Amino acid sequence: MSEQADVGYRDFQRWRPSVEVAFWVVLYTLNTVFNGIVARIDHARTAAWEPWVWESSSSLLILLLIPFVKAMERRWPFRFDTWRHSLPWHLLATVVFSLVHVAGMVEVRRLAYAAVGQHYRFGAWWPNFGYEYLKDIRSYFVIIAMICLSRLWLLRQQGEAKLLAEPDDGPPVEPVERPERFLVRKLGKEFLVNASEIEWLQAAGNYVNLHVRGRDYPLRSTMAAIETRLDPARFLRVHRGYVINLDYLAEIEPLDTGDARLHLRDGTGIPCSRRYRAALRERYGQPVTME
Incomplete structure (x- = not known):
């Protein structure tokens, strides 16, 4: 690897925490914008601001939960040789992830609606939670996938x-x-x-x-x-x-x-x-x- 590439990698390591935070913020900001546009089209009869509250509250809670997902992946790494052992723990974590996500975004929406003198209703908890959980389990494993891809990229840059x-045939080249x-x-x-x-x-x-x-x-x-x-x-x-x-x-x-x-x-x-x-x-x- 060239010295220039090594210098670039060391510079990235110094800025890595800030880069990671910026990456997640930009990713979920874009996600909020795209989903907000779609929600505005699908719910044209609602007030213009409502779809943006729905999507931004969801993205905000997911951003706050990313450290939790990263901690789970550190504790139970999701790799080719460990995923069978780690998967049950991550599936359990998706339930916690979804419960916190749904409860948090509902509270944020209630505050936003109250600020304009309206009342937000989430509806029947369990049917709606089931729908949200299906989306949250996808979001959880997308975050896991991004963490794993980032780790693979860093290992390629850093070296492993x-x-x-010991060779299959003949004496080993060293002890x-x-x-x-x-x-x-x-x-x-x-x-x-x-x-x-x-x-x-x-x-x-x-x-x-x-x-x-x-x-x-x-x-x-x-x-x-x-x-x-x-x-x-x-x-x-x-x-x-x-x-x-x-x-x-x-x-x-x-x-x-x-x-x-x-x-x-x-x-x-x-x-x-x-x-x-x-x-x-x-x-x-x-x-x-x-x-």
């Missing part, structure tokens, strides 16, 4: 690491239980990253991010699983969520809490918890004392 697999290299896929290309070049590792949900020369490559693994496969003479666990390559450690900064902050050669600061600080001291021949 994996352990080299499979303690790999010397990791295979990285990025924008349709594959290349190898030496384990010795990994500066630090960070747990991130179902992944462990391998930090190499200013770039992060997610590896599908738990921290505990990958830690056992790294060279213990070079790598050390310093926190529940971090492992560092001692070759890149520049400074240990003790903290008053008994923890420490580790400064790497590239200026990165890594937390070192009290639990792992003793092992770090022993590695450098310092006496271990109780604090």
Whole structure:
């Protein structure tokens, strides 16, 4: 991947939260406009403002519920290897999503109608809720699909690491239980990253991010699983969520809490918890004392 593309990706990461918010706002604003026009045509006998209240109240509640959908997808990832396990939880979440969506938009509509001296009637709850639920389950999984597509795009831009697999025939090209290299896929290309070049590792949900020369490559693994496969003479666990390559450690900064902050050669600061600080001291021949 070119340096220019890498710079573009890092710039995007800095602006990513704002870009994501803007994306959802623009998407549902356009959705409100198109649906509002259609509703105005279908309900020509109603007041001109009513269809816009209906559609804008619905879009507003969906926007407010997007963090809930994202949290569900983080907790139960919707991927090719996990969707069977995750689907029942997401189906249950659609009920919660729809109940909150319908109840919220009804209240917003009541307030809007009251502001002009009118009364909004949703009608019989259960028949109308059934109709709304069919639309909400579609909206929920459209959001899930957009999240998954976004993740796939980011992985292609960022690159994704994996352990080299043992070949079907012949001896392995390296020790499979303690790999010397990791295979990285990025924008349709594959290349190898030496384990010795990994500066630090960070747990991130179902992944462990391998930090190499200013770039992060997610590896599908738990921290505990990958830690056992790294060279213990070079790598050390310093926190529940971090492992560092001692070759890149520049400074240990003790903290008053008994923890420490580790400064790497590239200026990165890594937390070192009290639990792992003793092992770090022993590695450098310092006496271990109780604090």
